[in-house]
Amino acid sequence: MRIYADWVGITAVDRMTEDKYFIVHSIFDKGINISGADEKLIFIGTDINGLFPFGISVDPVNVQKMKAVINIGDRLMVEDSILRHPRFILDCSRAEIFTPDSDFYNADIKKLLDSIDDISFETYESSFFNMELISDVIKRLKLVQSVESDLRYIIGRGSGLTPTGDDILVGILYGHFINPFINESHIKAMKVLIEEPLTTTVSKNFLHCAADGIFSSRITDLHHHPSPESIEKLLTLGSSSGKDILYGIYMSLKVSHHSSEE
Structure with missing residues (x-):
């Protein structure tokens, strides 16, 4: 057939x-x-x-x-x-x-953050990825010093075809592309680590794309239409992948965007 x-x-x-x-x-x-x-x-x-x-x-x-x-x-x-x-x-x-959208400069970051604010991320506080830890990692990604130990902690941590840590990192990377903050040396380090046997084959493919600024339509819809509807659609992705990605986006923008305004 x-x-x-x-x-x-x-x-x-x-x-x-x-x-x-x-x-x-x-x-x-x-x-x-x-x-x-x-x-x-x-x-x-x-x-x-x-x-x-x-x-x-x-x-x-x-x-x-x-x-x-x-x-x-x-x-x-x-x-x-x-x-x-x-x-x-x-x-x-x-x-x-x-062809995945790359017009990240069109993102309305404030509107996107306002829309995400209605989502509760409390469950992450009792996990490997509480807000204090993720916030610290995001701050270190802005610096020149090595973050290899942070990346090794995140990549592959969790269960499923795309472990929680990897989905959060995809979200952090999307946040970077709409509001650049990650030191270029760390993007290169990620690409090297992704090649190691740290995570699943499926997750490895998503991470490689994300490190190059290539994302699925459910993610890029957020900077075209930063609405509750777009967020709800992302949340339906996988059993928890959508929320893990959204958590990474939220933390990435909250830490990097707010610190750039200070």
């Missing part, structure tokens, strides 16, 4: 031109992860959680059809803009290209 994709993320397009084949890495409710060279993933699934830079968006019915005939370890061959599995063809030739 031939299935047509609706959207293809620009990072997924690049990965399909770099690799000759992908291996099915993981299968879950809303889609499939396939892995190429150096554990670079492409997510094939619905757009219920927005569009992803390394994602291929397919309607829910066809996602279920693929899941019914695919297994972890299966190989998908790449031919131009087509992925060939023994039981189906995923055709991306008609798909629209999703």
Whole structure:
């Protein structure tokens, strides 16, 4: 059977031109992860959680059809803009290209903070990531001194496909791109540490994108429409990923933006 994709993320397009084949890495409710060279993933699934830079968006019915005939370890061959599995063809030739927004300068930081203020982050106070700790890390990210120990504490800490610490770091990085404060040396250090076996393959891909200023549509919607509605949509991402990301954004902006106003 031939299935047509609706959207293809620009990072997924690049990965399909770099690799000759992908291996099915993981299968879950809303889609499939396939892995190429150096554990670079492409997510094939619905757009219920927005569009992803390394994602291929397919309607829910066809996602279920693929899941019914695919297994972890299966190989998908790449031919131009087509992925060939023994039981189906995923055709991306008609798909629209999703290029993540990078117009971070358009962010209304005050309005975004005001909208997030209604969200309670009290549960983090009894976790590994209380506000005092995260605040201190954010302050150190502005300085030249090494923050390797801080990054090693955060990266990979927590459970799930994208551990809590990684999601918070994605949020901190988004906060940096709309209100720059992180010393460039620390961005480079993050990219090196992400290559170490500190976290999951899925999380590694999100962190790499975030360090380059590449985020999913649910995140970039916040600087286009810093409204309670955009925040609610982000909060539905994963079991806790959306809130973890939002917490990172909030702390990043609260600490860096307020200190720049002083």
